[in-house]
Amino acid sequence: METTDSGPSPTGKLLENALDECIRSFDGNYDGDPSEIDGNYPRNLHRVTSKWITWCGKRETHTLEDVSVRTMQRYASHLEQRVRAKQADSSKGISASSAWTYYNYISAFLSWAVRWEYLAENPAEKERAKKEMPSRSTSNSGDQQFWQPEQRRAIMDYVDEQAREAIDADGMDAFEQVRNRALLAVLAYTGVRGAELLADSRDSRRNGIRWGDVDLEDGYLDVLGKSQDEEETALPEQAVEPLRRLETLLMPPNEDWPVFPSRxxxxxxxxxxxxxxxxxxxxxxxxxxxxxxxxPSMSKSGARTLMKRLSKEADVPLEDSPKDYLTLHGARRGVGEKLYREHGAAASQRTLRHADPQTTSEMYSHIEASELAEDNTEVFENE
Incomplete structure (x- = not known):
């Protein structure tokens, strides 16, 4: 081992160098300036992992090879302490959901190291490390929106009627109404994220889904997933026909045209x-x-404005909703909830493409609690 005046030099892949290499796998133009990283995900990954590397350095952990399950246990315990600090004083610390977000970014970084064979396995994925994490905050329909069947029917009936009337009146000039119907159908029935369909000015890789990403014959979409990897997602018949009508009307000259253009x-x-x-x-x-x-492709902000207008025009029932309009992500949660209730957790997980089954289970824990309540009621009703 080489030595310097400051002590022994670590052997192995330095964490800082590994992080730079990881970020370049997302952004080939990355030159070491974090402010120039292209894309929300790699930018946040760099920010969180850089802080973790500083934390590791204070504990004499400098290389990928130094990172062990014990390292991640201690990091998880550190995050849990920060959550406790916030519980004691709301002006300090972090929330449980933030703690898990930070931990998951580190786990993603270490998974990248496994893929490139710098590590044999990911120590962050070991259960004994995760057990030191704070309990995940639970979500339910009271604080997050899930499109309910009656809401889905109301908005889809409205945009379908609008498209039909426009086609009857304007024929091939009915683009906007036909596009809106296709967009709503994809959101309402596939479970994709809005960011996977639409443009984001902060991330050049997210420039809107293209016709080359759509296979109407076999029924699937290729999307840039949250993981920044290309992923396939099922395209049910309820979304295929509206897309087919849009393609016929738009007649895109090549596969690189956006599916949902902006006007x-x-x-x-x-x-x-x-x-x-x-x-x-x-x-x-x-x-x-x-x-x-x-x-250009429609942007997420443009789609959000559209959803506010359509929700009002369609008179969507929103009395018990945490928002006064149907949100893009509420559509995804609604798809998962429908599948979870009727076909179980595995079907919901596959459609939503959750890497961790626990994510699906926690998202729909209110369903399990409701079902348990019904079972308990039945058990004790004759006492």
Whole structure:
């Protein structure tokens, strides 16, 4: 082992170097400046893991090979102490959900090290390490939105009627209503995340799903998952037909066109400016279509604005909802809840693509509690 005036040099893959290599696997242009990392996930991964590396350094853990189950047990205990601090004083510490978010980022980093064979296994995934973590905060329909069947029917009936009326009145000019129906159908029946379908200005990899990602014949979508890996998700028939009608109407000239284009005029003019054409005097949407200029994808913020408007117009029943409109993520939770109730946890987990079954179980713990209450009522009703 080489030595310096400051003591022995660690042998193995330094954590700092491993983190840089990990981030470059997400952003090939990363040059060491965290502020320039492209993408929300790798940016947050770098921020959390950098703090963890500092924490490790204070405990003489400097390389990937130094990280053990004991390291992760101690880190989990450290997070649990921070949660207790917040419980004692709300101005200090962190919440249980934040603690698990931090732990999961470190686990993802160590999983990357396993994939690249720097580690034989991920010590963060060992149960004896996780047992030191604080209890996960439970979620239920009282504080998070789950699209309920009557809400799903109300919004889908409305956008379907709007699309049919527009097609009857305008024929091939009924784009916006047909697009809205297709978008709502994908959200309502697939369980995908809004970020997997729509554009995010903070993440260049998330520029909206493309027609090349859609297979209407075999019924699936290729999406960029939360893990930043390409993932397949099932496309049920309730979503296939609205997408097929949209494709017929839009007639995208190539597979790289967005499935859910935006008609936001400033965004369309930006697309025109980036082409070899001068800005038109007339409608920029018609100009884009006529000249096969690829339009921008609808953004998450644009879809959120759309959901607020449609929820109001459709008179969606929201009396017991924590929001006054149907949210994008509420659609995903609603799909999972429907599958969980009718086909069990495994079906819900597969559709939502949860890596950890416990995530699914905790999300729908209110269902299990309700079912237990019914069982207990039946057991004691004759006493």
């Amino acid at each position: 936001h005029p400033p965004s369309l003019y930006d697309a025109i400016d980036n082409s070899e054409h001068d800005r038109p005097d007339g409608n920029p949407w018609e100009f884009v279509l006529e000249r096969d200029i690829k339009p």
